[in-house]
Amino acid sequence: MPPSLLPAKPKWLKEASMTVKESYDDNVFLSDYDNVRVAPVSGSVSAAPNKHSWVTTMSPKLIVDFAPMISSDPEDLVRSLTLGYVPEFARYHDVKSESYSAERVATGMKLKCGDVTLTGDNLFTYIDGSDFGPSYKNQGGRYNAFMNSAVRERREQVQDKANVALQYDMDCWFLRGVGMLQNVNMLTESINDTNYVNYVDRYDRNFGGDLGYKVTTNFALTLGYRVGEQHQARLPAGMNQRSASSEYQRLLFGMEGNPTKWLTAKVQAGPDFRDYSDSTAVKDSSPVAFYGDASLEAKVSSKDTVGLKYKQSRSVSSTGITATEESALELSYAHKLTDKLTALLGGRVAEADYRASVSQTRNDVDYQLSAGVRYAFTPNLSAELGYMAEVGRELANDTLLNKEARTFDRNVTSLSVTLKY
Numbered sequence: 321m322p323p324s325l326l327p328a329k330p331k332w333l334k335e336a337s338m339t340v341k342e343s344y345d346d347n348v349f350l351s352d353y354d355n356v357r358v359a360p361v362s363g364s365v366s367a368a369p370n371k372h373s374w375v376t377t378m379s380p381k382l383i384v385d386f387a388p389m390i391s392s393d394p395e396d397l398v399r400s401l402t403l404g405y406v407p408e409f410a411r412y413h414d415v416k417s418e419s420y421s422a423e424r425v426a427t428g429m430k431l432k433c434g435d436v437t438l439t440g441d442n443l444f445t446y447i448d449g450s451d452f453g454p455s456y457k458n459q460g461g462r463y464n465a466f467m468n469s470a471v472r473e474r475r476e477q478v479q480d481k482a483n484v485a486l487q488y489d490m491d492c493w494f495l496r497g498v499g500m501l502q503n504v505n506m507l508t509e510s511i512n513d514t515n516y517v518n519y520v521d522r523y524d525r526n527f528g529g530d531l532g533y534k535v536t537t538n539f540a541l542t543l544g545y546r547v548g549e550q551h552q553a554r555l556p557a558g559m560n561q562r563s564a565s566s567e568y569q570r571l572l573f574g575m576e577g578n579p580t581k582w583l584t585a586k587v588q589a590g591p592d593f594r595d596y597s598d599s600t601a602v603k604d605s606s607p608v609a610f611y612g613d614a615s616l617e618a619k620v621s622s623k624d625t626v627g628l629k630y631k632q633s634r635s636v637s638s639t640g641i642t643a644t645e646e647s648a649l650e651l652s653y654a655h656k657l658t659d660k661l662t663a664l665l666g667g668r669v670a671e672a673d674y675r676a677s678v679s680q681t682r683n684d685v686d687y688q689l690s691a692g693v694r695y696a697f698t699p700n701l702s703a704e705l706g707y708m709a710e711v712g713r714e715l716a717n718d719t720l721l722n723k724e725a726r727t728f729d730r731n732v733t734s735l736s737v738t739l740k741y
Contacts, residue, residue: 329741334383334402337740341377347730348373348415349454350467350712360455361513365417367454367471369728373414381406383426399430410474420449420474440484451476451508453517464726465672465684466712468639472519476507492534499527500548504638512559520640521553530574539579544572544588552636562601562679564636564643569593570611587614594634602643602676609634609645627652634676642677646670660697664706666690684726687711701739708732 329336349367360366383404390398404426412418428441454471480503487496503523510518526548532540551565574588589612596605614630632647648670655663668688674680692706714726 331388332385333741334385334404335381335740336383337381337738339377339379339381339736339738341375341379341734341736343375343377343732343734344372345375345412345730345732346370346372347710347728348412348418349456350464350470350710350728350730351456352728353457361452361511361516363452363509364455364511364516365415365450365452367456367467371415373412373418375410375412377408377410379406379408397431397433399432400428401430402426402428404428417450417454418471418474420447422447435489437487437489438485439487440482442480442482445479447473447475447477447479449474449476453508453511453519455513455515456517457515464712464714464728465644465674465682466670466686467728468517471517472506472638475519477519478505478507479503494530494532494534494540496530496532497527498529498544498546499525501525506638510556510559512556518555518559518640519638520555522551522636522638524548524550524636526568526570528570530572532576535579536577539577540575542572542574542576542588544570544574544590546570546572550634550636552640555640560641562641563598564596564601565598566594566596566634566636566643568595568634572611582619584617585615587616588612589614592634596643601678603678604676607676612647623656625654642674642680645673645676647673660695662694662696664690664692664694664704682726683715685713685715687713700741701737703735703737706734706736708734 347369348371349369351367351369353369381404383402383406386401386403387398390396390401406424406426408422408424410420423446425444426442429439431438453475456467480501482501483499485496485498487494501523502525505521506519508519526546528544528546530542530544532542534540547569549565549567552563554561554563570590570592572588572590574586576586578584589610592609592611594607594609596602610632612630612632614628616628618626620626627650629650630648632645635644635646637644648668650668651666653665657663666689668686670686672682672684674682674684688708688710690706690708692704694702694704696702708731710730710732712726712728712730
């Protein structure tokens with residue numbers, strides 16, 4: 321491979337890059353149902369079926385680590401202290417309402433003193449997009465879960481995601497205290513109209529601890545406990561007033577680290593004990609559900625890497641109506657054809673199951689398949705050509721009202737170029 325086009329990167333610079341992507345999306349609103357005749361409320365956009373658009377996305381990234389500036393000794397107290405700016409600017413040329421800019425600031429730290437380690441990270445995001453939700457034709461509830469979430473992420477909002485962990489290591493064991501916060505503050509207008517999609521504020525927070533047993537230096541089994549709360553704001557007076565807010569406790573069994581040289585794993589799973597504050601939102605106000613969060617990466621050869629991610633948990637509704645059981649399984653595969661050329665394959669299955677709700681019998685499923693190739697001209701310059709096919713379907717019983725209106729097909733083709741330092 322040709323040498324780098326740029327001089328050697330300083331130690332304090334973790335990453336500096338720019339990615340420009342041009343893509344074609346043939347179903348921007350993830351809807352195949354004919355709702356062209358919907359008259360959107362003032363300020364909203366009519367979510368036309370199979371609406372296509374060219375999309376230009378620019379994604380600069382700059383991450384600085386202040387630890388090398390503080391001390392040149394890697395064994396000092398401050399192991400890392402990072403600050404990153406990772407925005408995204410997307411322009412939908414044929415659907416102006418969907419253009420947005422996402423301002424993201426990422427911070428992270430790792431402090432270590434003897435056997436005690438403190439780590440933390442935070443991602444703050446402000447999305448400058450339309451402050452109105454879209455309008456779909458809604459005769460008898462013609463929405464699907466995935467049109468709501470995909471379009472929602474282009475609306476004006478503030479998100480904050482934070483994690484903190486304090487760990488004490490012993491010879492064969494460790495104790496770890498943890499805390500997590502995910503907060504979403506939607507800045508969209510709330511309008512009482514059956515065709516209009518409202519979005520509400522919500523948050524998820526928990527704290528707890530893990531007891532870990534070190535099977536080897538780089539691999540441990542864990543037993544954890546979490547106590548937390550999920551909150552969903554209510555829609556304004558005169559609209560649906562149900563809320564899926566709840567408190568929960570989780571008993572988690574897990575593993576983390578490298579069970580073999582070629583496998584990296586982080587897994588936590590176990591029962592989730594719920595207590596819903598509004599029993600009118602769910603059939604069972606104190607259910608026991610399954611929680612799972614897993615990430616696996618296998619370097620099966622010098623040329624092949626396989627990845628797996630899985631997540632399942634109860635969640636609140638972003639549209640202020642009911643609770644869902646959400647799950648997603650993602651698979652990825654990368655094969656180096658040559659030193660410069662890499663083939664990429666991916667698949668994803670996501671499910672939003674509403675059947676715990678008193679008012680819904682839906683079970684929406686989303687399938688995605690992707691393929692691409694990445695070519696590295698130099699260590700600093702690469703290009704990637706990709707294609708993604710997406711299918712949304714309703715798998716609940718055939719008597720569900722307007723079941724056929726919840727389906728959609730989508731294709732996205734993209735070409736991106738990345739320059740990194």
